[in-house]
Amino acid sequence: MASTGWQRVTLTRHSPFGTPHFNVPHAMTRPSLPRDSLPATDAHYRALFEQCALGMARAQFPDGRWLEVNAAFCQMLGRTPEEMLVACWPEMTHPDDIKADLVNFERMAAGQLNAYSLEKRLLHKDGHYIWTKLHLSVVRDASGAPDYEMAVIEDIRERKAAEEELVQSRLKLEAERAWFKAIVDTIPTGLIMLDASGAMILENAEWKKTWAGNAIVDSVVDYDAYKGFRPDTGERIDALDWPCALSLKQGISTRDVVLDIERLNGTRGTIVVSSSPILDRDGNIVGAVAANMDITELRAAQARLVEADKRKDEFLAMLAHELRGPMSAIVNTVQLLTRQTTEDSARTYLAILTRQSEVLGGLVNDLLDVSRITRGLIELKHERLDVGALVNQALETVQSLMDEKGHTLSVTLPRKIVEVTGDPVRFEQILVNLLTNAAKYTDPEGRIALTLEQCDEQACIRVRDNGIGIANDMRDRIFDLFAQANGGLARSQGGLGIGLTIVRSLVQLHKGKIEVLSEGLGHGAEFTVSFPIAAPQARAARTYQQQPLPAVQPGGKRVLVVDDNPDIAETLALLLEHFGHTVTVAHDGPAALQKAEEVDPEVILLDIGLPGMDGYEVARRLRKDPRLGHVILAAVTGYGQDQDRRVAIEAGFNKHFTKPVDIDALNAYVTSAKL
Structure with missing residues (x-):
């Protein structure tokens, strides 16, 4: 075989990385070349080697000592060629990277590998390692044994830094x-986010909890899988009408949309949803976000509160009605005893009973007023009112209380008439409550002052006292329901703590304002209410005079009293007989109709809450009877709300009295009644 041809050889050598021996199988080799130089005929390769921007080197096999290095490789490691040629691969390789070198070297020595690439760290002259990528190939001698390695070394520090930065x-x-x-x-709010295609890219835990299941993230939302219904109609929400769909497709923002839903597990609930489109800098829709809050429990709690409030109001109304029954009997009895007793001591006792009955009646009326106000059932008349005249009426009402406590009451009224628009009864109630409150919370022989003046376009009424005052922590809640200053077990002032609540509500219904001032306990208090002045109108000069009661015609009337409470019926009959009327009594609806046919009454005083047949039905039947349709019908009942009065008039009643009835007013009505 010629010496220049390729041969198969077997080689055994020691590895520079350790002591193992490698048996290299037969491999294709080329004739051996001198180790100290590249072939002279490889001029082009020599130029490439020297001028290449990448590092290039030739290393001895198997110990890895450098035989030749180019300038780029030297510069890469900060070393001179002389420094490089006295070093070897293992000395310059990072300890953690030697293992990979060892594996590849063994494979080369065994003839299993002729070239390979790997990334490794090489030692720079200044002591730090730099990342490189080596592309190595083995050159074998004529016998096929590894002669030397050619390496191309790429500085990959920047790439590695970029990769590390990317990793970080x-x-x-x-x-x-x-x-x-x-x-x-x-x-605590369900949250989802969609991309421009409608795929869900985010859902939070509360959203999963609200819907009792998971959506398929990164997939387009299937709105048909979600069941939503309009609370008012029960109509199912169309797929395109879901708030998030509207935001994504039409760019519409929605706010607080209430929907009933059927969750993914089949249970029902209620949510409130808001949504908004996500826009890029050019205003294009690139997604949408929606938030929903599960208000199922809140809605159920609200329903329970509404129901409880309704039951409370119904209870108060019924309580007032039930209290008025025995109160009416007590008041009637006291009236009878008062009119028939001459002994001073007895009259004193009766006066006490009368006052306490009036207090009890006031408490019942306050309870009913609170019930009406909280349910929005107060209906105001809108009349032109002379505030000064109403002040005088209120003073007459509270004068006995002022005298009882020995208070000095001063009143300042303007010379010019001050007029507002409102309900005369409710307006007087405001004034009476303020004056009563001042009297209650002022020690005996105190001073109370009421001032009326016109302030710009407002009628201002101030009630000032030198009483116990209001603590700083109480001032902000003095108008709250059931709040009382200086409350405690003694409750020496009495009352339910609802008088000022009623005042504030009535003032607000009149478009007015109320304020309270107090420098603290022991410094008295001042309440100021203000109302818009009534629009001016031409009017003649007016004088005021007391209006007489309706004239009492001589002779009594035939009266039928109908009440299922025997005590009330009997005492009312006795009082009316005391006034000279002829009275017949019945205790239920059928008996009332029968008695009416028998005695042909001129006036029927009829209770509403009768057993079997209520007073409304009795009235309707009486109005249909040709013989009795002319009779005067007056309701005397514990049902005293505005709605009760309307229903009574619609049923055919001529008049409505609320128990306990003012016996003098009732007698005046009966006496003056004309068929």
């Missing part, structure tokens, strides 16, 4: 995503 960025992004997810999952 990814780690940071993953950490931020974890933080974001933790925050989003903590939000």
Whole structure:
């Protein structure tokens, strides 16, 4: 075989990386060349080697000592050629990267590998390692044994730095995503986010909880899988009408849309949804976000509160009605005893009973007023009112209380008439409650002052006292329901703590304002109410005079009293007989109709809450009877709300009295009644 031809050889050598021996199988080789230089005929390769921008080197096999290095490789490691040629691969390789070199070297020695590439760290002269990528190939001698290695070395520090930066960025992004997810999952509101295609890219834990299931993230939302219904009609929401779909497709923002839903597990609930489109800098829709809050429990709680409030109001109304029954009997009895007793001591006792009955009646009326106000059932008349005249009427009402406590009451009224628009009864109630409150919370022989003046376009009424005052912590809630200053077990002032609540509500219904001032306990208090002045109108000069009661015609009337409470019926009959009327009594609806046919009454005083047949039905039947349709019908009942009065008039009643009835007013009505 010629010496220049390729041969198969077997070689055994020691590795520079350790002591193992390698048996190299037969391999194709080329004739051996001198180790100290490249072939002279390889001039082009020589130029490439020297001028290449990449590092190039020729290393001895198997110990890895450098035989030749180019300038780029020297510059890469900060070394001179002389420094490089006295070193070898293992000395300059990072300890963690030697193992990979060893594996590849063994394979080369065994003839299993002729070339390979790998990334490794090489030692720079200043002591730090730099990342490189080596492309190595073995050159074998004529016998096929590894002669030397050719290496192309690429400086990949920048790439590695970029890769490391990318890794760190990814780690940071993953950490931020974890933080974001933790925050989003903590939000007590269901949250989803869609991309431009309608695919869900985010859902938080509360959303999953609200819908009792998971959506398929990164897939387009199938709105048909979600069942939503309009609360008012029960109509199912169309797929394109879901708030998030509207935001994504039409760019519409929705706010607080209430929907009934059927969850993914079949249970029902209610949510409130808001949604908004996500826009890029050019205003294009690139996604949408929606938030929903599960208000199922809240809605159920609200329903329970509404029902409880309704039952409370019904209870108060019924309580007032039930209290008025025995109160009416007590008042009637006291009236009878008062009119028939001459002994001073007895009259004193009766006066006490009368006052306490009036107090009890006031408490019942306050309870009913609160019930009406909280349900929005107060209906005001809109009349032109002389505030000064109403002040005088209120003073007459509270004068006995002022005298009882020995208070000095001063009143200042303007010379010019001050007029407002409102309900005369309710307006007087405001004044009476303020004056009564001042009297209650002022020690005996105190001073109370009421001032009326016109302030710009407002009628201002101030009630000032030198009483116990209001503590600082009480001032902000003095108008709250059941709030009382200086409350405690003694409750020496009495009352339910609802008088000022009623005042504030009535003032607001009149478009007015109320304020309270107090420097604290022991410094008295001042309440100021203001109302818009009535629009001016031409009017003649007016004088005021007391209006007489309706004239009492001589002779009594035939009266039928109908009440299922025997005590009330009998005492009322006795009182009316005392006034000279002829009275017949019945205790239920059928008996009332029968008695009416028998005695042909001129006036029927009829209770509403009768057993079997209520007073409304009795009235309707009486109006249909040709013989009795002319009779005067007056309701005397514990049902005293405005609606009760309307129903009574619609049923055919001529008049409505609320128990306990003012016996003098009732007698005046009966006496003056004309068929």
